Amino acid sequence: MKRLLLILIPFILSAQEDFIxxxxxxxxxxxxxxxxxxxxxHGNSGEGRVIVSYKDVDGKQVLSGADIRKKSLKEMIYSVNSYHKVMPRYYLTDEEVKAIYDYLQIKNSHYLSKLQKNNTSK
Ligand code: HEC
Known part of the structure; x- marks a missing residue:
């Protein structure tokens, strides 16, 4: 039994690594x-959304998160690592930001390819 476990452990570990x-x-x-x-x-797919709207002396104000679907990986790494007025600074590695970037690219591939087509036809 012990031997069987020793044989199986590497498989269990590598299966977990590939799990996600x-x-x-x-x-x-x-x-x-x-x-x-x-x-x-930035919304579920990076399309941006209204964070809050309020009224002040100048009237109605709307604070929204930008549409980040078209941002390059370089821009994303820069943004995540810098201080902004609203957006917090994150402590993510470049690989982690790349995973977020790739996720948004795949999730929005339909929208992005449509944009590209429209650009080339101009
Ligand atoms: C509290 C709200 C908030 C959160 C949370 C937030 N952002 Fe932002 N983000 C903003 C706002 C607002 C801007 C526009 C710049 C500013 O005023 O902060 C922005 C700008 C950006 C930009 C640059 C867009 C441009 O127009 O140049 C990128 C890229 C970005 N965010 C990515 C991210 C990623 C990735 C995360 C998560 C790791 C994140 N943001 C979390 C609010 C947020």
Whole structure:
């Protein structure tokens, strides 16, 4: 029995490593990037959303998270690592940001390929 376990352990461990795909890893990080979820401000697919709207002396104000679907990996790494007025700074490695980036690229592949087609026909 002990021997059988010793033989099986490497298989169990490597199975766990492959358990989540790169896409799922990115999806997980987008939702839970060791801090406030990106989705809270950038929507479920990075399309952007209204964070809050309020009234002040100048009238109605709307604070929204940007549409980040068209951002390059370089821009994303830069944004995540810098200080903004609204967006928090994150402590994610470049690989982690890349997983988020790849996740958004795949999730929005239909939207992005449509955009590309429209651009080339101009
Ligand atoms: C609290 C809301 C909030 C959260 C959470 C947040 N963002 Fe943002 N993000 C913003 C806002 C607002 C901007 C526009 C710049 C600013 O004023 O902060 C922005 C800008 C960006 C930009 C640059 C867009 C541009 O127009 O240049 C990228 C890329 C980005 N965010 C990615 C992310 C990713 C990835 C996460 C999660 C790791 C995240 N953001 C989490 C609110 C947020």
């Amino acid at each position: 795909s790169h896409y799922e890893y990115g999806e997980m990080l987008y939702a839970n990037p060791r801090g406030v979820s990106c989705a809270q401000c």
